[in-house]
Amino acid sequence: MKYLQVKEAVLRELAKPQPGFPLSENQLSQRFGVSRMTARRALQELEREGYLSRQQGKGSFPAERRFSQGSLRVRPFYEFAAAQGAVPRTQVLVAEPRPAPAEVAEKLGTADTLCVRRLRFLDEEPVILETRYLDAARCGAVLEHDLTAESLHDILVHALGLPLTRVWQRLGAVALDPEVAALLAQPAGAPGLRLERVTYTLQTPVTWVEYLMRGDRYFFEDTFTPQGERP
Amino acid sequence: MKYLQVKEAVLRELAKPQPGFPLSENQLSQRFGVSRMTARRALQELEREGYLSRQQGKGSFPAERRFSQGSLRVRPFYEFAAAQGAVPRTQVLVAEPRPAPAEVAEKLGTADTLCVRRLRFLDEEPVILETRYLDAARCGAVLEHDLTAESLHDILVHALGLPLTRVWQRLGAVALDPEVAALLAQPAGAPGLRLERVTYTLQTPVTWVEYLMRGDRYFFEDTFTPQGERP
DNA sequence: CCTCACAAGTTGTATATACAACCTAGCGTG
DNA sequence: CACGCTAGGTTGTATATACAACTTGTGAGG
Structure with a gap:
């Protein structure tokens, strides 16, 4: 060597x-x-x-020492569940054609959308509320799939053959409004994580999604070694 | 080619x-x-x-398609400021020897620590409260440096020659307690991001730090392409 | 039938060579 | 002086070769 x-x-x-x-x-x-x-x-x-x-x-x-402070991996839900040793469950609240609200329509470039809203449980405790809009022209077939299955990513990529080439996302903290708080079994105004994401296939946006996560149950945790591993 | x-x-x-x-x-x-x-x-x-x-x-x-949902880069503060086009400032609230509280001492393996507490502003608006404990045995010289300078990372690595080989971190959402909220000019109970981090040099922890960030001003934003760039 | 050994195919490591593309300093010429 | 160009050094690409390390199937021999 x-x-x-x-x-x-x-x-x-x-x-x-x-x-x-x-x-x-x-x-x-x-x-x-x-x-x-x-x-x-x-x-x-x-x-x-x-x-x-x-x-x-x-x-x-x-190299210019970058001191990137590292990165937080966003894991798929079922992976997070497995890491916690908890039993995941998904309840579909909405799955139908529904025009996207203005802010979302702007980011997607269309208001002709499907809406999927799912509540995700760990050990029967609600943890994440997912609200998603999909470009109806491209994703019409989504509604024919079993949305209680874990990964919508899989459906888009495998069943519909959409290569996901770019992702924009933003994470912040919000106070849960009463409607959401109720779904997550939290008091109104409780802190939550909000992850907003737009996924593109070949420069055109395909889906917008917002995850609202209970602040007392959901964390992003990572360990890593800065600038690659030491040999 | x-x-x-x-x-x-x-x-x-x-x-x-x-x-x-x-x-x-x-x-x-x-x-x-x-x-x-x-x-x-x-x-x-x-x-x-x-x-x-x-x-x-x-x-x-x-390859097994992993569908990692991507990662969120944690940027150094001055880099975040530059991205926002805002003027950063750092105010040192505490910089003195002070024993770490029990939970922190456990993670550091010692209670013989220095405490540094800094408030960071963007355009004169308080945005982040940083509370840090450092292993006094290794980092004694830190207090001799100018802590209003941007990067404590730099001090540790360059001035003290401590290679930072491993980082553990956890991000969540919390309700800001009254004392912190006051420092951040927020109402008590407002949502905030909380990033907790322990940094190691050669398997032994050197510093523990907690960042509390205003939920209405601080976000983690990223765009990326899943599984490497397309050629 | 079982077992061991070997052969064939694969990736990993190391070397030598050639030329292309690019950067810089310095020299020459106008 | 200013400009351009060349020479030398650098990394990038491409090829050919040789052997090591590992995996698997097959066949010989018990």
């Missing part, structure tokens, strides 16, 4: 207070007695892991 | 209802008249992008 040894050497160099840069593939290959392709592989992996930045014609430099 | 052509061809194959698998590097190289190394590169990139799963001795297969 020569390329691993080169990687480690470069990492040690990187840790020095005054690293000697830029590095080059040829320089490394000579210093460690390996071929250029092997040195190249080491540098490429270090770039992918966020340690180096490489530029054609210039060389390899230490 | 032959490897890109091979990638596209494999992606088209992947989209068929009944794809012919497993693929192999030799097979592809013959079919497209390229070298094995070129076919190899195409398959490797498709694996990294989540389309394929490769196993030594067996071959390359379509």
Whole structure:
């Protein structure tokens, strides 16, 4: 595993207070007695892991330390349920053609939509209220499927063959309004997480969805290692 | 760019209802008249992008579609400010040795801690209250730095030379209690985002931090493409 | 029938080579 | 002085080769 040894050497160099840069593939290959392709592989992996930045014609430099504070994975509901060791259930409240409200219609580019509203339980406790609008022209067949099944994602991608190429989403905290609070068995005004999401297939929006989650039951939890794993 | 052509061809194959698998590097190289190394590169990139799963001795297969619902990046405060086009400011409320409360001490493995509490403004509006405990044995020098500067991350990593190797974090929604609400200029009980985080250096926890964010001003927003970019 | 060994096919690692694309510094010429 | 171009260094792409490590099926031998 020569390329691993080169990687480690470069990492040690990187840790020095005054690293000697830029590095080059040829320089490394000579210093460690390996071929250029092997040195190249080491540098490429270090770039992918966020340690180096490489530029054609210039060389390899230490990456701007980004200090991205990490990321929070959004897990599918059934995965979340499994992690909690809880039994999931889905109740369909609405599944019918219904025009989207103005703000949603604007984001979808049409008001000719289907509406699906589902309440999701963990161990018979309501946790998430999902409200979704789908472009009727593209997703008409959705209503023929069993919406108590877990994944609407699956239906869209597999059954309808819509590649989901882009997602926009936004997460915030809100006070649950009385109607929603009642569905989630919470007092009006209780805090909740709100995740809004628009999914695109080939530049055109297909579905808008809002998840309202009970603040006392739903969390996003993650552990990760900044800038890729240490070798 | 032959490897890109091979990638596209494999992606088209992947989209068929009944794809012919497993693929192999030799097979592809013959079919497209390229070298094995070129076919190899195409398959490797498709694996990294989540389309394929490769196993030594067996071959390359379509990946289990994961449908990870994506991830929310947590941006450093000054980056968030820049994105909003707002002027950031930091006010230090507390910066002194202070023992951590029991729940925090348990997570840090010590109660010999420093406490830093900072209020962060966007355009002179309070948005985030940060409460942090640091292992005093490792971070004593922190108090000598200018804590109104933007990044405590930078201080820990650069000035103290602590590699941050692991992060655990959890995000939820809470009702702001009266004391916090007052600091954030919100009515008591208003909804807020709460991000709790423990950062490790080499398996041992170094700092615990809680961010309380105004629900009406702070969001996590992202766009991304599921399973890597389309070529 | 069972078991072991081997062969064939696969990916992983390493090397050598060639040329293309790109960047920069410096030199020459106008 | 200013401009352009060239030379040398860098990464990017592509190929050919060799062997190691792993998986699976098959066939020989007990």
